[in-house]
Amino acid sequence: MVDVVLPCLNERGALPWVLSRLPDGYRAIVVDNGSTDGSGELAQSLGATVVREDRRGFGAAAHAGLLAATAEFVAFCDCDGSLDPAQLPALLAPVMDGSADLVLGSRQPQPGSWPLHARIANRVLASRIRRLTGEHVTDLGPMRAARREGLVSLGLADRRSGYPLEMFLKASLRRWRIAEIPVPYAPRTGKSKVTGTIRGTITAVNDMSAQLRAAKSLLPSGPVRMTGRREERI
Template sequence: MPSTRSSSSDPAPASSAPPDLDCDLVLPCLDEAAALRRLLPLIPAGLRTIVVDNGSTDDTVAVARSLGATVVEESRPGYGAAVHAGVEAAEATYVAVMDGDGSFDPEDLLPLLAAVVAGRADLAVGRRRPVRRGIWPWHARLGNALVVRWMRWRIGMTVHDIAPMRVCRRQDLLDLGVEDRRFGYPAELLQRATTARWRCLEHDVAYHPRAEGTRSKVSGSVRGSLRAARDFRRVLA
């Protein structure tokens, strides 16, 4: 069960070694080599990065390994399958999940992690704030808004986005028993966390354009958004 106790620690001694954040970062990836070249060097020191390759046809795996990430290969297609494989492969007390397309600043994970470590939240999530117009296509934004509005009305969910960036305790997440292995995974996660009375905290995070040479599997087309909506509907039925 999620812990309700705050945690604290003494200041770390000065050292040139990176801090041990006791958190693994899972990046589900499908053809994200172009994004990873820029993203992986920006990961905060102390986070172990796990790139889960979900059937890429580009050099996602080679790029990830060359930049020091641990690579897990998940043959089952689907966002949820990739995330779950990464969470299972993680070893740290805490686990973070973020899209690997370069649309988020990984530094924004740190306040989310701090909130969970300090016991202020069981699940800390990012709420997308586009840095300029046109980044978040209308069909994806509308679908997200409708799902969130329904969940806030139906089950009393407190957050305003489908948690594209999130941090929690690894074992708590596994115990939550999220079953969807496609695009419905984040919606089911929030549904289960809400009904389990997890304390959810939300921070605004900057939402940037995807890296050049990559394409969103959801927001990149109306068809992708409709496919995600179908998955959301299935898990929320």
């Protein structure tokens, strides 16, 4: 079985579709992060395991779901209908066969799915990550998969928008094998709370910049060279 963590804040309109797209053997853990539209109750009525997390923030919700998971393998996915949970087996396959430790879904935007300001911010972030770590990453999307035990061992502390980046950076510092798989990225259902607004994008950029600064202090300085999968500093 695979546990799928679905951070949720007022996603009642998208929940039925999202939950219906989960493959057999994948358990939905919907983390209600203070919804006022009955999302938690709806998710429970549709058969999902519901966890309440009163502390607002993507990282708070995502980590609460990780701690509630019991399966060997854990996946994360947005709960707004922009990402299709039917794509999750493709992400899990490299983790399950032992060829990767962390797999990211690289979002492939469909028309109307990604505001220009968010797309630019994501491109700049990916470039900074490549320079810092040498990892060949193009997108730090929310759809991802790994073993639960490994994720818990990372000691993730960010409880806001920096959580996905912290996970990536700590995995890279531990020399996890990190892979990307393209996934379709569709327009979300309802109003965006983060990158769909300029204010939300700025907040996310600030949170992630803090993670980059913290990671930079742990890395040796100097030029990088290519050594197989990734670049290494020399």
